[in-house]
Amino acid sequence: MAALTLRRKLAVLSDAAKYDASCASSGTEKRDSRQSGGIGSTEGSGICHSYAPDGRCISLLKILLTNFCVYDCVYCVNRSSSNVERARFSVEEVVRLTLDFYKRNYIEGLFLSSGIIRSPDYTMEELVRVARSLRQDHSFGGYIHLKVIPNAAPEILAEAGRWADRLSTNIEMPTDVGLETFAPEKRPGEIRTAMANIRGKLAEAKPDRKAKAQPAKFAPAGQSTQMIVGADKADDNAILTRAAGLYSGYKLRRVYYSAFSPIPDSSARLPLKAPPLMREHRLYQADWLIRFYGFDVPEIVSGGSDGLLDLAIDPKLAWALTQRQKFPVDINRADKELLLRVPGLGTRSVERIIATRRHHSLRLDDLALIAGSIDKVRPFVETVDWTPGGLTDDHKLRARLEPQPEQLRLF
Amino acid sequence: MRTVILQSLNDFDEWRGQARELLRGGVSPEEVIWRDPKSEPGLFEQTEQEIQHAGKNHPVGAVPPAFMALARTAVCHSDPERFDLLYRLLWRLQADRGIIEVASHPDIVRLTRMESAVRRESHKMKAFIRFKSIVDDSGLERFAAWFEPDHYVLEMTAPFFERRFTGMMWAIVTPYSSAYWDGETLAFGDGGTKADVPPDDAVEEDWKTYFASIFNPARLKVAMMKSEMAVKYWRNLPEAELIPALIRGAKEAEQAMIERTASQPPSHHLKRAERQAIDKEQQSEITSLADARAAVQGCQRCPLYEHATQAVFGEGPENADIMFVGEQPGDQEDLAGKPFVGPAGKVFDAAVEKVGIDRSRVYVTNAVKHFKFEPRGKKRIHRRPDAGEVTACKFWLNLERAFVKPKVIVALGATAATSILGKTATISKLRGAPIAMEDRTVLFVTNHPSYLLRIPDRNLAAVEQAKFEQDLALVRDHWHTLNN
Numbered sequence: 001m002a003a004l005t006l007r008r009k010l011a012v013l014s015d016a017a018k019y020d021a022s023c024a025s026s027g028t029e030k031r032d033s034r035q036s037g038g039i040g041s042t043e044g045s046g047i048c049h050s051y052a053p054d055g056r057c058i059s060l061l062k063i064l065l066t067n068f069c070v071y072d073c074v075y076c077v078n079r080s081s082s083n084v085e086r087a088r089f090s091v092e093e094v095v096r097l098t099l100d101f102y103k104r105n106y107i108e109g110l111f112l113s114s115g116i117i118r119s120p121d122y123t124m125e126e127l128v129r130v131a132r133s134l135r136q137d138h139s140f141g142g143y144i145h146l147k148v149i150p151n152a153a154p155e156i157l158a159e160a161g162r163w164a165d166r167l168s169t170n171i172e173m174p175t176d177v178g179l180e181t182f183a184p185e186k187r188p189g190e191i192r193t194a195m196a197n198i199r200g201k202l203a204e205a206k207p208d209r210k211a212k213a214q215p216a217k218f219a220p221a222g223q224s225t226q227m228i229v230g231a232d233k234a235d236d237n238a239i240l241t242r243a244a245g246l247y248s249g250y251k252l253r254r255v256y257y258s259a260f261s262p263i264p265d266s267s268a269r270l271p272l273k274a275p276p277l278m279r280e281h282r283l284y285q286a287d288w289l290i291r292f293y294g295f296d297v298p299e300i301v302s303g304g305s306d307g308l309l310d311l312a313i314d315p316k317l318a319w320a321l322t323q324r325q326k327f328p329v330d331i332n333r334a335d336k337e338l339l340l341r342v343p344g345l346g347t348r349s350v351e352r353i354i355a356t357r358r359h360h361s362l363r364l365d366d367l368a369l370i371a372g373s374i375d376k377v378r379p380f381v382e383t384v385d386w387t388p389g390g391l392t393d394d395h396k397l398r399a400r401l402e403p404q405p406e407q408l409r410l411f
Numbered sequence: 412m413r414t415v416i417l418q419s420l421n422d423f424d425e426w427r428g429q430a431r432e433l434l435r436g437g438v439s440p441e442e443v444i445w446r447d448p449k450s451e452p453g454l455f456e457q458t459e460q461e462i463q464h465a466g467k468n469h470p471v472g473a474v475p476p477a478f479m480a481l482a483r484t485a486v487c488h489s490d491p492e493r494f495d496l497l498y499r500l501l502w503r504l505q506a507d508r509g510i511i512e513v514a515s516h517p518d519i520v521r522l523t524r525m526e527s528a529v530r531r532e533s534h535k536m537k538a539f540i541r542f543k544s545i546v547d548d549s550g551l552e553r554f555a556a557w558f559e560p561d562h563y564v565l566e567m568t569a570p571f572f573e574r575r576f577t578g579m580m581w582a583i584v585t586p587y588s589s590a591y592w593d594g595e596t597l598a599f600g601d602g603g604t605k606a607d608v609p610p611d612d613a614v615e616e617d618w619k620t621y622f623a624s625i626f627n628p629a630r631l632k633v634a635m636m637k638s639e640m641a642v643k644y645w646r647n648l649p650e651a652e653l654i655p656a657l658i659r660g661a662k663e664a665e666q667a668m669i670e671r672t673a674s675q676p677p678s679h680h681l682k683r684a685e686r687q688a689i690d691k692e693q694q695s696e697i698t699s700l701a702d703a704r705a706a707v708q709g710c711q712r713c714p715l716y717e718h719a720t721q722a723v724f725g726e727g728p729e730n731a732d733i734m735f736v737g738e739q740p741g742d743q744e745d746l747a748g749k750p751f752v753g754p755a756g757k758v759f760d761a762a763v764e765k766v767g768i769d770r771s772r773v774y775v776t777n778a779v780k781h782f783k784f785e786p787r788g789k790k791r792i793h794r795r796p797d798a799g800e801v802t803a804c805k806f807w808l809n810l811e812r813a814f815v816k817p818k819v820i821v822a823l824g825a826t827a828a829t830s831i832l833g834k835t836a837t838i839s840k841l842r843g844a845p846i847a848m849e850d851r852t853v854l855f856v857t858n859h860p861s862y863l864l865r866i867p868d869r870n871l872a873a874v875e876q877a878k879f880e881q882d883l884a885l886v887r888d889h890w891h892t893l894n895n
Binding site: 032039041050052106185189192196199245263264356369 | 517
């Protein structure tokens, strides 16, 4: 077999990595290169250095160390039964690419994952070697996200957390039965145990203000995971329930939902159709409402039907349309919790409403200025000069608020 | 009417100095026009570099810090009226500091929008600068980039590049100004042109390869890309020239993936699959405590496995005389995979030690092996297992009883007692006396230690703690009679 050029390897191993949705580079500690004299900084919020035509942010060099894999997960492009082109980077090649890209301001850092080769320990150790070399040999201060291979030894995990900003372990399927069906070698319990171990190490690494000796650093940007949506039969209720369980148990920063998209050389057991992008979008909205707006999973799911979210309208509006007896909400008197439940009002708008109404009572025009757009808000609120009257209970309300199907805009 | 001409396009301190003088002079916003060095003079303008104020010295009140923060950024906006807006607001704030919080005030709305436009442009500059490497004859490498910002954001953004690229020498050139970092000092100079920066870079081809490969043609969302990476930036992004072709080819590429059915798996895969099939057949029946411990991880006898981390099996010597049975693992037990390591476990350990039972010689386990909880934000709230779950899990408890063969079993709490007795158990009725079981073991019943943690009243808690210890003392005494 002829040796692949570096560029060919890059093509193969980034193509193989694109099914992982996460590209976040945010939420880590503050670092900059003025002390080290090297390169690399992290400042809280992440930067999307480019966007692919799929609308997804490119902030990290997201690649696999290798796409050889001993596992045969049906949904995965790299499964051992697939005939995709295989490649493997050396540790040095990944380090050089990361630095070359970083110095040109193409990326914020590296997101390194890998197929499982030989053993979990061996694979994880290879990922750690890349991160260690970047940090130690090159004083690299940029963002590093490493994939955790379940069952890797605790000391390797500890070292991974020492160099990496974020660690992630993919739960892959919303239900254990789904995972067993599609990923026969993976054990759902082992994946959750890996998350539990990371959570334990994150807790140990929490700085103690009173103590003199501070604990060793461990993945300051925490951990995340990903679920594939639409490969199996799991409904949105199962997906969101799973996510709520993971958030509560393992202090995850994010759960990523990845609409299953067709892969080359795909198994006949998979749905071979366009990825359910709108469903993925609604799940992200629901996830947000659960984490920042005080909704729980049953409430969110009640806005849709048969355990699925409404695809045509956003989950908060869907919920509000089934709970009209709770509206209209008085913008000038309602407490924060209630305001957050009004369709069309985000956390920022709610804060501004509360600050402004200390000075004067709000009129509908004021609200329009604060909320940006008033159409969705109007049927659900009262202001000094506005009451929706019969609008809230209008049976045509849903049809009026439903966005008209948009022509697909190309060039 | 007076006109103030500022020396700089975006120097907040310069504007502040002038504005303070005007305030002192009692000059109202209607009496003054502000100009930056680029704006055209008005028709009836009388220029006045020095602010004249006829001996007036109006007191200048404190300005809300929120305004200062917004103004410092908004001053970099390219809107020629930005200084007028800022002064108008500053003037009003003298009379009413509160208006800064009135999010619906038209001037506040305008200021907030300006500020956010500037921040956005600064952010996009951080994102879309593309450095080109220049290596001179001596081998020294330097980097240069050309950028065309909509607002005057270079000065506020350059320190970011200093923090990020301390170890590099770099220059950023824009039409209105340029920035240089030589490894030690950040300096600013005049604006330039695109020709000041080399057109190509050797690594750009790799970057374009990455850009094309990381794109998933099945997820085409062009509008989304354009809203985040506006077309106006494309001319300075090397990867952008690929975009039209990627979009044109997307439908085809997606269709090709869908139509290409799976081919015959490679030979190395088939060999491995064979080996795994043999391994599976060799999995044996449960004939020891160790087998049971391994097998419980695959348990799906009730739905609790789905959200728990792992099954938590019992721990302790395999020939222990005493087996303690709790309800179910809690949050910490679930994470650690070990029973009785959480807060209730600590209460248990302390009580056992106090009455003189050697903790290392007892076997501890739970009636239900998976943690049952309800997620609430970042916490998991314990939920009591139901009868079905307790019955389903009895399989594992029975295996533990069969392999460990304890002489004494202590049920901690009603769930454990119910599981062992096979009928609803009330602790207050059963505690305090040994119960002879059919298999000739002796059962004691007492509270679960977590019950002690939930009693809010301190005196009551002390009473219950004493009762708990009494029950354990009975167990100890009974155990001693067995060994004598």
